[in-house]
Amino acid sequence: MALQTDTLTVRGRKIQLLRGGSGKPLLYLHGLAADIHSLPPNAGFTAFHDTLTASFSLCAPALPGYADSEGFDDLETSEDAVFFCLDVLDTLKLDKVNLVGASLGGWIATEFATRYSHRLHKLVLIDPLGISTPQARIGNFFYAVTPKAEGGQHEARELLFREPNSELARGAVSDQMSPDAYMLFYKAQMVGARLGWKPPYLYNPRLKDRLFRIQVPTLIVWASEDKFAPPALSEVFKGGIANAEVALVSGAAHALLLEQPQRVAEIVSQFLNL
Numbered sequence: 001m002a003l004q005t006d007t008l009t010v011r012g013r014k015i016q017l018l019r020g021g022s023g024k025p026l027l028y029l030h031g032l033a034a035d036i037h038s039l040p041p042n043a044g045f046t047a048f049h050d051t052l053t054a055s056f057s058l059c060a061p062a063l064p065g066y067a068d069s070e071g072f073d074d075l076e077t078s079e080d081a082v083f084f085c086l087d088v089l090d091t092l093k094l095d096k097v098n099l100v101g102a103s104l105g106g107w108i109a110t111e112f113a114t115r116y117s118h119r120l121h122k123l124v125l126i127d128p129l130g131i132s133t134p135q136a137r138i139g140n141f142f143y144a145v146t147p148k149a150e151g152g153q154h155e156a157r158e159l160l161f162r163e164p165n166s167e168l169a170r171g172a173v174s175d176q177m178s179p180d181a182y183m184l185f186y187k188a189q190m191v192g193a194r195l196g197w198k199p200p201y202l203y204n205p206r207l208k209d210r211l212f213r214i215q216v217p218t219l220i221v222w223a224s225e226d227k228f229a230p231p232a233l234s235e236v237f238k239g240g241i242a243n244a245e246v247a248l249v250s251g252a253a254h255a256l257l258l259e260q261p262q263r264v265a266e267i268v269s270q271f272l273n274l
Contacts, residue, residue, distance in 0.1 A: 021053025029105025051265035211240025
């Protein structure tokens, strides 16, 4: 079932919302590059989400400043993003949901769950940011996505994709973007930079010690070849969240939902349907 674009008014701000499917409500939080909200349309961006709509009523808001969502100035910290998610749930009149977050969205989902586990049925974190260790450091995303005179966006593809020269990678992070696509890409980096550029870089040093507060069944999905958020971090999340499960997915890097969408959808659906 294809996702439909809608507009949701959240505390006076217009928020772009993609929704579709039927069943238990599922809130999806997107990554740094906005994945599902990216334009021009690319089937690879929605294959994972379209599969989930077969079993769930999926809602995917674009964070303030991303895509057509208003409120760029409202988002400066991960705490602001947590309150945004709370406002979205209240506006949609959803008492409890399954929460799925990828990359940046995984960080926000983790922060949300440490505070509001009572609003969740289950939690799924897909290559989440938010935690970094001396042994497993988060990569330099903002340097990688800065256009280079030579090589275009190759460094960005190298960081995010298992096969950076593949047609999939070049279609998702193109050296020659249309003006509309480039503007969305640029806006996404601006919001991401507000949340994670200044030290500490794309993580919260206090989050690791707060993971024990997550009191819902949790699945941690990680790409086995992630060069941006090292797979070793999955054990940090697992060690902090009681009874959390880890699923390592081969054949993919940080752009896991593009490189292995059906496999990840199967893993997530099976966990949420138990």
